[in-house]
Amino acid sequence: MAETLDANPRQDGTAPKTAARSFEAVTIGVSTGGVHALQKLLGQLPATFPLPILIVQHISADADSGLAKLLDERCPLRVKEADEQDEIRPGTVYLAPPNYHLLVEREGFLSLSADPYVSFARPSVDVLFESAAAVFGRGLIGIVLTGANFDGSQGLKTIKRKGGVAIVQDPADAEARQMPQAAIAATGVDYVVALDGMAALLQKLAARRNTIPHDEKGRDD
């Protein structure tokens, strides 16, 4: 039933309300307070988490790859700094490298760009979110975490416009609340949650990949 509906999207570009959703990827944007927040969130996801996770953490241009190594050591999932032409694999976390934007290509690869700063940042959350939304559409989960700027809000709006799901860290729970607040102000957010509940929520959403509980049908949109 669900598959049939998924195979026949409406011609106006919106998703049918009752269609089951099968998520393909998670994107996360985070700035000030990010090292702590990412350790906490990724630390609670099991090695069996089935979706790829793409992350932009604002970082200074001349930083080394220390953050990816740190997260890789402390989290069950494999964490790596994104290399150009990396194939996007399930259950792997990709971190945007310092001084490059991270983008998603249609063929399921990652690409990098040295284009000018967007939203005063490189890597920019907006760039990742917008390119991921173009590829994954309603199969994308976008998350905005703690940060002291506005990057990510335009990108989250695009994710919503293309049918994806938007999750924002509860500003009261965030080390810096501006980025979550800007995201909430920019678009209709699906979930506003504290960091502690986020891993459980992601696992619940990801589990819909194969089995769609009857009572959850139609609640996505």
Added chain:
Amino acid sequence: MKPDEVEDVEIRLLLEGVQRIYGYDFRDYADASIKRRLNHWLAESGFDTFSQAQSRLLRERSVFESLLRGITVNVTEMFRDPAFFRAVREQVVPFLKTYPFVKIWHAGCATGEEAYSMAILLNEEGMAGRYRMYATDINETVLQKASEGVMPITEMQRFTRNYQKAGGRASFADYYTARYDRAILSAALKKDIVFAPHNLAVDGEFGEMNLVLCRNVMIYFKPALKERCLRLFDSSLLAGGFLCLGLKESLERRKMGERYEELAAPLRIYRKRYG
């Protein structure tokens, strides 16, 4: 049909048209970045859609030129990635000095910042007059700017910091004259550089190079075009010559990688083996 699919089709048609009319082939550029750049151009062009732009774009060269500027400008800075330039100074130049004269190809030089950085470095190492650098780019507007060697004065603070971190031996201010809001680079830096148009998607190799520098250009290309570029660089390089790529570009997983040894591990400096 998703709105994105319509736009993707429009972009494909537009690039096809551009290739047929003007001979510039962007069909092998990675989609995500070129789409961003095209959308940026579209937003400033006054057209609502790519279909709407197409008619004038294919008929009026000036419209095409504005598109070309929009999608081919690579931003760069002097001594971008100072650690890389330090490694060139300390680990590559000693080899270059053993030749009476060296030839360098800097592919995708954009507005020339890295070409001038290299010239400063080579001159400080006593190689002035002993090298020729061919600095090429697809975009003739940026080449014109590059050959003028004039930069916004506001950038000089950042460039000076980079220069110092890269192991600069003099005072960076010696290399330019400040005039109002601009910094005019010294003529001594220009005399060994030849700026010339070159299109990596269609043009051929530069023969017998001792060093090929192409940083953060191929990241915008699809795998097939990347391969083409690497073959071009490989056939341009003499044995014992150096290939310098961007910090996130690598010869790992590449067939030609076997013929190169990595000199400074994370900095993407490779040396072509003899034999």
